[in-house]
Amino acid sequence: MALIFFAVRVRHGKRHGTQFTREDFLRFEQVNREILDEDMTEMLRNNPPDVVFNAFSQTFFKGAIRMFQRDNEMKSI
Numbered sequence: 001m002a003l004i005f006f007a008v009r010v011r012h013g014k015r016h017g018t019q020f021t022r023e024d025f026l027r028f029e030q031v032n033r034e035i036l037d038e039d040m041t042e043m044l045r046n047n048p049p050d051v052v053f054n055a056f057s058q059t060f061f062k063g064a065i066r067m068f069q070r071d072n073e074m075k076s077i
Contacts, residue, residue: 031063 020028036044040059044052 031067035059035063
């Protein structure tokens with residue numbers, strides 16, 4: 001599971017020229033923990049990485065967007 005997560009981060013960084021900070025990686029790890037419910041864990045466990053990569057990356061990015069939205073809401077309080 002960690003390998004797929006790492007691949008998503010590296011692929012995104014290369015595509016967009018992003019240099020992630022330590023804080024970014026901590027936030028990504030939090031997103032990872034939030035999205036790894038029973039269904040996602042089961043899918044990752046029972047399928048090869050090339051099969052689950054797209055589903056995982058889409059779920060991960062949706063989770064990251066939710067986290068950033070929550071952070072922005074907290075800043076406006």
